Amino acid sequence: xxxxxxxxxxxxxxxxxxxxxxxxxxxxxxxxxxxxxxxxxxxxxxxxxxxxxxxxxxxxxxxxxxxxxxxxxxxxxxxxxxxxxxxxxxxxxxxxxxxxxxxxxxxxxxxxxxxxxxxxxxxxxxxxxxxxxxxxxxxxxxxxxxxxxxxxxxxxxxxxxxxxxxxxxxxxxxxxxxxxxxxxxxxxxxxxxxxxxxxxxxxxxxxxxxxxxxxxxxxxxxxxxxxxxxxxxxxxxxxxxxxxxxxxxxxxxxxxxxxxxxxxxxxxxxxxxxxxxxxxxxxxxxxxxxxxxxxxxxxxxxxxxxxxxxxxxxxxxxxxxxxxxxxxxxxxxxxxxxxxxxxxxxxxxxxxxxxxxxxxxxxxxxxxxxxxxxxxxxxxxxxxxxxxxxxxxxxxxxxxxxxxxxxxxxxxxxxxxxxxxxxxxxxxxxxxxxxxxxxxxxxxxxxxxxxxxxxxxxxxxxxxxxxxxxxxxxxxxxxxxxxxxxxxxxxxxxxxxxxxxxxxxxxxxxxxxxxxxxxxxxxxxxxxxxxxxxxxxxxxxxxxxxxxxxxxxxxxxxxxxxxxxxxxxxxxxxxxxxxxxxx
Amino acid sequence: xxxxxxxxxxxxxxxxxxxxxxxxxxxxxxxxxxxxxxxxxxxxxxxxxxxxxxxxxxxxxxxxxxxxxxxxxxxxxxxxxxxxxxxxxxxxxxxxxxxxxxxxxxxxxxxxxxxxxxxxxxxxxxxxxxxxxxxxxxxxxxxxxxxxxxxxxxxxxxxxxxxxxxxxxxxxxxxxxxxxxxxx
Numbered sequence: 116x117x118x119x120x121x122x123x124x125x126x127x128x129x130x131x132x133x134x135x136x137x138x139x140x141x142x143x144x145x146x147x148x149x150x151x152x153x154x155x156x157x158x159x160x161x162x163x164x165x166x167x168x169x170x171x172x173x174x175x176x177x178x179x180x181x182x183x184x185x186x187x188x189x190x191x192x193x194x195x196x197x198x199x200x201x202x203x204x205x206x207x208x209x210x211x212x213x214x215x216x217x218x219x220x221x222x223x224x225x226x227x228x229x230x231x232x233x234x235x236x237x238x239x240x241x242x243x244x245x246x247x248x249x250x251x252x253x254x255x256x257x258x259x260x261x262x263x264x265x266x267x268x269x270x271x272x273x274x275x276x277x278x279x280x281x282x283x284x285x286x287x288x289x290x291x292x293x294x295x296x297x298x299x300x301x302x303x304x305x306x307x308x309x310x311x312x313x314x315x316x317x318x319x320x321x322x323x324x325x326x327x328x329x330x331x332x333x334x335x336x337x338x339x340x341x342x343x344x345x346x347x348x349x350x351x352x353x354x355x356x357x358x359x360x361x362x363x364x365x366x367x368x369x370x371x372x373x374x375x376x377x378x379x380x381x382x383x384x385x386x387x388x389x390x391x392x393x394x395x396x397x398x399x400x401x402x403x404x405x406x407x408x409x410x411x412x413x414x415x416x417x418x419x420x421x422x423x424x425x426x427x428x429x430x431x432x433x434x435x436x437x438x439x440x441x442x443x444x445x446x447x448x449x450x451x452x453x454x455x456x457x458x459x460x461x462x463x464x465x466x467x468x469x470x471x472x473x474x475x476x477x478x479x480x481x482x483x484x485x486x487x488x489x490x491x492x493x494x495x496x497x498x499x500x501x502x503x504x505x506x507x508x509x510x511x512x513x514x515x516x517x518x519x520x521x522x523x524x525x526x527x528x529x530x531x532x533x534x535x536x537x538x539x540x541x542x543x544x545x546x547x548x549x550x551x552x553x554x555x556x557x558x559x560x561x562x563x564x565x566x567x568x569x570x571x572x573x574x575x576x577x578x579x580x581x582x583x584x585x586x587x588x589x590x591x592x593x594x595x596x597x598x599x600x601x602x603x604x605x606x607x608x609x610x611x612x613x614x615x616x617x618x619x620x621x622x623x624x625x626x627x628x629x630x631x632x633x634x635x636x637x638x639x640x641x642x643x644x645x646x647x648x649x650x651x652x653x654x655x656x657x658x659x660x661x662x663x664x665x666x667x668x669x670x671x672x673x674x675x676x677x678x679x680x681x682x683x684x685x686x687x688x689x690x691x692x693x694x695x696x697x698x
Numbered sequence: 699x700x701x702x703x704x705x706x707x708x709x710x711x712x713x714x715x716x717x718x719x720x721x722x723x724x725x726x727x728x729x730x731x732x733x734x735x736x737x738x739x740x741x742x743x744x745x746x747x748x749x750x751x752x753x754x755x756x757x758x759x760x761x762x763x764x765x766x767x768x769x770x771x772x773x774x775x776x777x778x779x780x781x782x783x784x785x786x787x788x789x790x791x792x793x794x795x796x797x798x799x800x801x802x803x804x805x806x807x808x809x810x811x812x813x814x815x816x817x818x819x820x821x822x823x824x825x826x827x828x829x830x831x832x833x834x835x836x837x838x839x840x841x842x843x844x845x846x847x848x849x850x851x852x853x854x855x856x857x858x859x860x861x862x863x864x865x866x867x868x869x870x871x872x873x874x875x876x877x878x879x880x881x882x
Contacts, residue, residue, distance in 0.1 A: 342722035
């Protein structure tokens with residue numbers, strides 16, 4: 116039976132329990148935060164291109180702490196870098212990506228009316244929203260937002276008196292991230308239970324689209340790793356607010372000897388990175404899931420090696436829990452232990468290579484449709500390869516030491532995690548926009564957006580590797596004090612040029628997105644000729660997804676260009692013909 | 699969603715949540731282990747007797763909850779049983795707090811100049827467990843009221859079943875924490 120019912124404005128748009136609306140809420144909030152995070156990066160890139168000056172662009176940002184006209188000083192630079200990282204990692208690429216596509220796709224692709232618990236799902240978004248408000252409010256406190264980097268290492272984060280950003284801003288950061296984690300956990304519980312229990316008749320685990328596998332494994336990663344961040348944060352809160360010494364020992368600050376003894380900031384790093392590395396895959400796996408779907412649909416071919424793809428996802432997820440030490444090679448770690456972490460880290464190359472190989476094999480001799488979504492999907496694979504290659508260097512303890520905390524690291528993780536994931540997100544938005552809003556996005560603007568983004572992103576992050584190899588340290592406000600880096604200023608200017616150009620290109624996307632919501636060409640029910648269940652729902656959004664009975668699945672999601680078929684796609688609901696063998 | 703599926707879904711939601719809570723405490727314990735191995739001035743102290751009493755109490759409370767289903771099967775009232783478990787939960791909390799009192803009397807503090815990281819860990823571990831237990835007490839309180847109103851039957855006692863699972867989890871968790879604090 117349909118669960119379609121009347122909704123008023125509040126229940127439809129604000130406190131909605133409909134997974135599709137919650138997905139849009141995550142998407143819009145994520146996009147809003149992405150714009151803020153991107154503007155922050157534009158400002159500090161301008162600063163880096165003009166060392167020795169204080170960027171006055173900074174004064175354009177809101178917040179009482181910016182009321183002085185001194186421009187971007189070193190303290191504020193650190194605050195911007197911290198907020199940029201926090202916003203992009205957690206708000207955009209975790210909640211914006213997973214929150215959007217897990218909510219949107221899970222019930223639609225498994226053939227369910229909604230999530231297992233609509234209420235928990237709604238709560239998940241509103242915790243995220245509250246976290247957003249608290250984080251943004253830290254821009255307006257007198258001493259500025261948190262400034263200890265997105266990894267908030269103690270003692271900067273543990274001693275409110277350390278630097279301006281260690282004060283109220285840091286407290287708000289911790290409150291915000293706690294709310295964020297609670298929201299993420301509520302979402303994750305729902306995703307797992309929904310996928311395990313609410314699949315429609317015939318939707319066996321072996322017939323699940325790879326998007327769902329990726330989202331399931333992501334949710335499991337989140338449920339197992341975010342609580343560790345909570346415990347890590349709890350100990351930090353006790354240290355900074357109640358005077359315990361979990362992360363502190365032998366500290367003298369402004370001539371005052373603190374009583375803290377016995378703690379260790381290294382403990383914080385262990386706990387933080389036990390979340391931190393799975394977090395990389397919490398960001399990346401949904402993008403890879405989206406890419407699997409988009410590449411198969413637009414190659415008009417079955418995804419190559421379905422089972423190997425699932426196995427690779429599982430193996431990556433497992434390995435992500437035993438590699439955190441590669442973020443800590445420089446902490447005085449026993450070299451033997453370092454080599455163990457090197458080994459486990461390099462093992463990730465195996466399932467990663469399986470995935471890349473399968474993507475390329477799917478594309479091989481395919482009848483490719485280069486839609487904007489497809490270009491971004493291929494862009495994800497490209498960034499995954501480029502960033503993965505430098506990961507081999509950073510994952511090796513002996514090599515990592517040479518480029519530790521340099522721009523090499525910045526270049527690496529922005530490509531492998533940032534670009535891969537954001538391209539995946541764009542691919543998802545372009546691909547499922549017709550299902551979300553019933554209209555099409557403009558294709559030509561999509562092409563301009565892709566090529567502009569692709570060129571600018573490589574223009575920003577590729578040269579960073581050379582800066583890093585030359586020893587340029589990350590997080591420095593200015594390198595003008597070091598003559599050895601003078602020759603690198605041109606590269607910094609070039610990077611800033613591409614960063615600003617890349618930011619401008621995103622305006623095209625924003626225009627295309629919002630314009631198309633209202634004025635885009637009306638979409639047909641299945642514009643991409645896909646097999647998956649979401650394209651069997653009506654174009655108009657209804658709560659409950661299908662007006663009549665739930666669809667019954669009879670085949671896997673990748674019957675494209677199947678010999679003997681009338682068309683080059685076969686919906687998952689279409690019964691097998693007599694004598695037809697399921698893939 | 700039919701009732702059987704809804705019950706399964708709710709139970710699974712709880713089990714996944716318990717997995718998350720387990721990770722929270724596992725990370726705390728691993729921090730405890732790492733710090734104990736690293737810290738030169740780790741203060742050694744004897745756990746207060748009250749914690750042993752509270753351990754016995756929570757084990758007893760968990761044991762009693764196993765009689766809920768047989769009683770419901772026989773159509774008997776479970777009010778007294780659930781009420782006793784609720785009271786035992788309160789008693790457990792009381793002895794935990796008495797244990798902290800004993801510790802402070804002996805100079806083991808959570809924080810401050812006289813504190814030591816060993817004591818801080820003890821307080822944090824027991825405090826976070828107790829905070830989770832408050833959730834269980836709320837569940838037991840509701841179950842007590844509902845059982846007084848005879849709202850449970852063998853075919854309809856999901857709320858109590860969920861509370862029981864959560865309570866058993868807290869018992870096992872406490873036994874692990876207690877064993878670590880006492881013997882490790």
